[in-house]
Amino acid sequence: MTSARGLVAAQSARFASLDPLLPPATEPPMDGHVITAALADGTRVAGVVSHQSFEPHSTTRLWSTAEVWEMLPLVGEAQGMDALLTRFRRHLDSQEVGDDTACVVHWPSRDSKAARAFLDHGLVPLSVLAVRLKTPAQHVSRTLTIRRATPHDLETVLELSLAELEYSSYVGSTIVRPEAASTKRRALTERLKNASPIWLAERDGIAVALAECAIVSSEPGTMAAARLPRGRWGYVNCVSVLPGARGNGIGQQLLAHAHQELHRMGTVGTYLYYNPPNPLSSVFWPRQGYRPLWTVWEVRPASALR
Known part of the structure; x- marks a missing residue:
């Protein structure tokens, strides 16, 4: 957990440099599946993948698929999103994945370098949370x-x-x-x-x-x-x-x-x-x-x- 806290602190600092309205990065959920990846310079990054299923007749299913795998990245100050998404893909290989499903990542809109990795891995900017x-x-x-x-x-x-x-x-x-x-x-x-x-x-x-x-x-x-x-x-x-x-x-x-x-x-x-x-x-x-x-x-x- 010390490493995770270090990544969270570094990521909070990076968020603040990207956009002053971003809240600090949050601690990862304890019930998720942890994935890690090593970068070329020896830096390690991590992510926590949570899996949710939404019941029929729930309002969530009007704007979401029935099942969602969501990843919370912990990349600190590193540009490790590409490596982390590769590990995310491998994690899915061990899951039973149907048609009414999605992979989701929430990430600061102003991080253009991470956007390149998302696009390369097939994700699209389907929604944005906008503020006024x-x-x-x-x-x-x-x-x-x-x-x-x-x-x-x-x-x-x-x-x-x-x-x-x-x-x-x-x-x-x-x-x-x-x-x-x-x-x-x-x-x-x-x-x-x-x-x-x-x-x-x-x-x-x-x-x-x-x-x-x-x-x-x-x-x-x-x-x-x-x-x-x-x-x-x-x-x-x-x-x-x-x-x-x-x-x-x-x-x-x-x-x-x-x-x-x-x-x-x-x-x-x-x-x-x-x-x-x-x-x-x-x-x-x-x-x-x-x-x-x-x-x-x-x-x-x-x-x-x-």
């Missing part, structure tokens, strides 16, 4: 009525959420499974019942857009602490504009309102996941002030890792 720090409110001309959604809006919220799910399935990690509607309905019913921060934008009394958000605390011991700076964050889970209403500034108006309200709740900033292959979100989100912090490198099925 709290800024002074900007005036956006409003032509819509924007209000909080209530349990009475369930069917409308569900329709807009499923529209985003379907579109994202063509350009990202989302999977439209047979149980998608029932799974979404169950989750949204609970969120609306708990008065979660969800907003609808209406034009002439008709809902044309949805912003489904949440409040997430990044504190020691929380899952968010591995990805975000400390503090209270607004999470933008889903923004959906009906196809016939896109291109009219509706999403910008709705998001400006959501940002303002989330900041009133004491958040230091907001974050979200978007898909770089998505021709809409890859343009829209940077224009709203978001920039990548982590890239989710993924290959499906897992057996396609090179």
Whole structure:
């Protein structure tokens, strides 16, 4: 464990040099499979591979494969990602790998040298975690009525959420499974019942857009602490504009309102996941002030890792 702690400390220092918003590297999970690799100069790097299976009807299976092998690299200051991914591939040779599977690595978006290794091994930047720090409110001309959604809006919220799910399935990690509607309905019913921060934008009394958000605390011991700076964050889970209403500034108006309200709740900033292959979100989100912090490198099925 001394070696692992040394790698974690060195990796934390490297993260800080790459991007000041990155939290320190985390200790590896105790229940994962440890892999190691030796570099040409004698330096050793390591990784911890965890394996997760997600039950049918779980919300996770709407944006993930049923089984995921995720590697947490511990390369310290070394450029050892290529060697580590080779060892990851060998580890998979001892596993039963089906079709509904993936290999995943979360890694700082600004590490361009590591990106070369990911691409060479068949992984693609399917998603990014992007952040936006709290800024002074900007005036956006409003032509819509924007209000909080209530349990009475369930069917409308569900329709807009499923529209985003379907579109994202063509350009990202989302999977439209047979149980998608029932799974979404169950989750949204609970969120609306708990008065979660969800907003609808209406034009002439008709809902044309949805912003489904949440409040997430990044504190020691929380899952968010591995990805975000400390503090209270607004999470933008889903923004959906009906196809016939896109291109009219509706999403910008709705998001400006959501940002303002989330900041009133004491958040230091907001974050979200978007898909770089998505021709809409890859343009829209940077224009709203978001920039990548982590890239989710993924290959499906897992057996396609090179």
